[in-house]
Amino acid sequence: MQYEQLEVWKRSFFLSVRVYQLFSESRDYGFKDQICRSGLSVPSNIAEGLERESNKEKSRFLSIAKGSVGELKTQVMIAKEINYLSKEESSYLSSECEQISKMLGAFINTLKDRS
Incomplete structure (x- = not known):
């Protein structure tokens, strides 16, 4: 399965896009850089992991x-x-983070069970 088809990747991708949109005009460059980097890291690491061969690397x-x-x-x-x-925006983003975290936890457990 390609990572682009996974719900967890899609949700984290759109979460990252939303964070970039919300902070595009921010002049607090340090905070903007940090929050955008952490948002970007989520779908990027999912993608990189799923391109790996072993379940250990994926996990x-x-x-x-x-x-x-x-x-x-x-x-x-x-x-x-x-x-x-x-x-409202904070509540939405926090809720998405929580759901994505749960999805990732379940995915990691599934991969560990297959090892």
Whole structure:
């Protein structure tokens, strides 16, 4: 299966796009760079992992993606607290992070069971 067809990749891809859109005008370049990088890391690591041969390698990259989604959720929470994001936008992004994290966790467990 190609990674582009996976729901977890699609959701993380669109989450990353949304983060870039929301922060495109931000002048806080350090924060903007960090939150965009963590958002970008999620679908990128899913893609890289699924291009690997072994389930162990796939799991490792999916685990990195899971870590990045935790980092992104933390940055979204900070962005809400410092009024860079509205409550509604923050809630949506946080919820997506949580769902993607759960999906990645289940995927990692499935790969470990197959090893």
